[in-house]
Amino acid sequence: MKVVIIGGVAGGASTAARLRRLDENAEIIILEKGDEVSYANCGLPYHIGGVIPRRDALLVQTPEKLHAALNIDVRVRSEVVAIDAAAKSITVRRHDGETYAETWDKLVLCPGGVPIRPATPGDTHPKIFTLQNVADMDRIKRQVDADARRAVIIGGGFIGVEVAESLRGRGMHVDLVEKQGHILPFLDVEMAHELEAHMLRHGVRIHLNNSVHEFHSDGDGIACELSRGERLRADFVVSAIGVRPSTALAQSAGIALGPRGGIRVDEHMRTSHPDIYAAGDAVEVRDLVTGAAALVPLAGPANRQGRVVADNIAGRPSRFAPVQGTSIIKVFDMTAGCTGASERRLLQDGIAYRKIYVHPSGHAGYYPGTAAMHLKLLVEPKAGKLLGAQVVGFDGVDKRIDVLAVALRAGLTVYDLEELELAYAPPYGSAKDPVNMAGFVAANLLRGDAPHWYAEQYPEQTAGSLLLDVRSESEYARWRIPGSLNIPHTRLRANLDLLPRDKPLLVYCRTGFRSYLALRILKQAGFASVATLSGGALTFSALHEKLSLGFRLNPEEAHGNETLVELVEASGRVFDLDVRGLHCPGPIEALQGKLADIGVGDEVVISASDPVFLSHLPCWCSSYGHWLLDTRHIGADVQARIRKGAAM
Numbered sequence: 001m002k003v004v005i006i007g008g009v010a011g012g013a014s015t016a017a018r019l020r021r022l023d024e025n026a027e028i029i030i031l032e033k034g035d036e037v038s039y040a041n042c043g044l045p046y047h048i049g050g051v052i053p054r055r056d057a058l059l060v061q062t063p064e065k066l067h068a069a070l071n072i073d074v075r076v077r078s079e080v081v082a083i084d085a086a087a088k089s090i091t092v093r094r095h096d097g098e099t100y101a102e103t104w105d106k107l108v109l110c111p112g113g114v115p116i117r118p119a120t121p122g123d124t125h126p127k128i129f130t131l132q133n134v135a136d137m138d139r140i141k142r143q144v145d146a147d148a149r150r151a152v153i154i155g156g157g158f159i160g161v162e163v164a165e166s167l168r169g170r171g172m173h174v175d176l177v178e179k180q181g182h183i184l185p186f187l188d189v190e191m192a193h194e195l196e197a198h199m200l201r202h203g204v205r206i207h208l209n210n211s212v213h214e215f216h217s218d219g220d221g222i223a224c225e226l227s228r229g230e231r232l233r234a235d236f237v238v239s240a241i242g243v244r245p246s247t248a249l250a251q252s253a254g255i256a257l258g259p260r261g262g263i264r265v266d267e268h269m270r271t272s273h274p275d276i277y278a279a280g281d282a283v284e285v286r287d288l289v290t291g292a293a294a295l296v297p298l299a300g301p302a303n304r305q306g307r308v309v310a311d312n313i314a315g316r317p318s319r320f321a322p323v324q325g326t327s328i329i330k331v332f333d334m335t336a337g338c339t340g341a342s343e344r345r346l347l348q349d350g351i352a353y354r355k356i357y358v359h360p361s362g363h364a365g366y367y368p369g370t371a372a373m374h375l376k377l378l379v380e381p382k383a384g385k386l387l388g389a390q391v392v393g394f395d396g397v398d399k400r401i402d403v404l405a406v407a408l409r410a411g412l413t414v415y416d417l418e419e420l421e422l423a424y425a426p427p428y429g430s431a432k433d434p435v436n437m438a439g440f441v442a443a444n445l446l447r448g449d450a451p452h453w454y455a456e457q458y459p460e461q462t463a464g465s466l467l468l469d470v471r472s473e474s475e476y477a478r479w480r481i482p483g484s485l486n487i488p489h490t491r492l493r494a495n496l497d498l499l500p501r502d503k504p505l506l507v508y509c510r511t512g513f514r515s516y517l518a519l520r521i522l523k524q525a526g527f528a529s530v531a532t533l534s535g536g537a538l539t540f541s542a543l544h545e546k547l548s549l550g551f552r553l554n555p556e557e558a559h560g561n562e563t564l565v566e567l568v569e570a571s572g573r574v575f576d577l578d579v580r581g582l583h584c585p586g587p588i589e590a591l592q593g594k595l596a597d598i599g600v601g602d603e604v605v606i607s608a609s610d611p612v613f614l615s616h617l618p619c620w621c622s623s624y625g626h627w628l629l630d631t632r633h634i635g636a637d638v639q640a641r642i643r644k645g646a647a648m
């Protein structure tokens with residue numbers, strides 16, 4: 001049997017390797033139009049950034065190694081330009097321009113995706129790059145190595161964000177332009193917010209709800225005219241606005257495409273032609289949650305599909321299961337992961353759901369090096385089966401999203417999450433793991449023990465209710481939802497007579513925990529209509545950015561209280577304050593206490609482990625008349641230097 005595979009990276013190389021393990025006698029040929037096979041395209045951004053210093057570390061295999069180990073005939077710089085499905089032959093164009101015909105018994109299409117070009121005037125400018133393969137990476141890296149100073153990234157998806165981080169790592173000025181209202185479209189808007197703030201803290205200027213309507217030359221570089229009026233000048237542009245399935249060959253051979261424009265395959269990865277299979281970014285898959293056809297250009301599905309193709313060619317009728325789109329990304333020191341459907345997708349597809357947010361620490365709060373994570377769970381309203389999950393944070397995000405991915409795949413419910421027994425020691429987790437916490441909160445909601453209200457209901461749907469803030473007075477003084485009444489939860493029992501019984505009570509705190517305690521007090525005291533704000537002020541301020549504490553500062557404004565506060569002369573006295581292990585608002589409260597004890601012009605160098613502290617600090621300093629001199633990341637910790645102002 002002669003098997004010809006078009007495309008020699010994730011899907012193609014997996015097919016070939018698995019097939020050889022199953023069939024020692026098959027003749028296996030890989031045709032790859034690029035210079036390399038089986039390279040690590042997921043690592044490309046990190047070589048540009050210097051995190052992976054050795055280029056050859058990305059070149060996982062060579063044609064010679066594949067031949068020696070697996071007896072595979074790998075032909076690079078060999079592009080398949082035509083398929084004759086009836087005659088079972090293909091036309092191959094070699095790099096020298098010569099063409100030849102090759103026959104096959106089974107053909108496997110693994111041509112991947114094609115980067116989408118911006119389609120705006122000037123989009124063929126030679127300083128616009130895409131990042132798809134090793135040659136693209138080399139082109140971009142040459143620019144950076146040649147001292148390019150400024151780059152514009154178009155598109156805030158996986159590749160755009162990874163490239164932005166990598167170029168910042170090389171000290172470049174980076175502007176990221178995103179057409180939608182938030183980066184990383186696999187997340188819902190409120191979940192992306194802290195990541196955007198974090199990118200801003202790391203000096204990436206983000207232009208949301210914006211696009212480039214024209215590119216043109218600007219000296220040696222390129223200028224991007226934004227739809228909202230700004231002009232961005234750069235040494236080069238990286239266009240990362242997505243990929244579409246590479247289907248031209250398949251289409252010309254009469255192979256059927258699906259509704260999303262990818263190659264249609266059955267569960268055995270067979271196309272509409274009985275002897276032609278396909279795998280990877282070029283094919284359409286079935287979505288596990290919605291049941292709809294989907295394009296999921298990820299390495300995991302491509303590799304697993306390759307195995308299924310090989311199985312079926314070798315006579316084992318294995319099946320490719322529907323996909324749930326589990327994915328993860330590093331954004332400087334943060335991580336974001338998702339699995340299953342987003343809320344936006346469920347709304348679009350008209351699928352009923354309930355949702356909860358929790359903000360537990362990545363591991364025990366008293367053990368250094370953790371911070372609150374943002375975890376969102378979407379579940380079926382009745383049975384409580386998982387429909388989707390998103391996790392954003394600094395530590396422990398990867399394992400939570402993977403546990404939730406397994407739970408979703410296994411059809412577990414929120415009641416199962418309550419019972420999961422997960423590994424715990426203080427450096428790794430909590431006795432009640434974030435996954436258990438999400439289960440408790442979601443189960444409380446579904447059982448009717450704790451009705452929720454949501455940030456997006458404010459202000460229209462909250463009018464006529466009493467907003468009850470049960471945080472401490474000092475927290476309330478720093479930030480509150482306008483129009484709310486403050487009764488700290490510890491004083492609630494003694495002050496029940498201050499609350500109306502004829503209005504709904506909408507309770508909130510910072511994360512949703514204290515408001516849940518308050519809700520239980522109020523319910524048992526006979527208040528009929530009480531709900532707790534899901535995700536608390538953290539989720540609320542992520543959504544209502546205007547009310548949030550300085551989350552939207554541009555990097556150049558991050559130390560910008562010079563316009564608001566007159567700089568006082570330094571006294572020369574500097575105090576260290578170590579608040580590592582405290583979560584926000586703990587660090588701000590400790591700083592406030594310290595500043596109260598020292599003189600005007602004295603300085604505090606504060607070390608904290610909750611990186612969110614740095615989001616709040618610029619605005620807090622401005623409000624209280626202090627001078628924020630410096631902020632920095634030291635390993636997993638953050639440090640800031642503040643001079644006490646005169647306006648305390």
Ligand SMILES: Cc1cc2nc3c(=O)[nH]c(=O)nc-3n(C[C@H](O)[C@H](O)[C@H](O)COP(=O)(O)OP(=O)(O)OC[C@H]3O[C@@H](n4cnc5c(N)ncnc54)[C@H](O)[C@@H]3O)c2cc1C
Nearest residue numbers: 007009010011033042079080111112280281297298299302
């Ligand atoms: C920069 C980058 C980072 C990524 N990071 C991640 C990540 O972190 N996690 C993740 O899950 N996924 C990631 N992905 C996506 C992942 O790499 C892809 O989903 C996966 O590689 C798809 O496999 P594939 O075999 O379908 O296509 P590819 O791996 O793209 O391989 C297709 C190959 O086919 C060749 N080809 C196309 N047409 C022809 C032809 N006519 N003749 C001969 N050869 C042809 C192409 O040259 C290409 O080498 C990333 C992708 C990129 C580009």
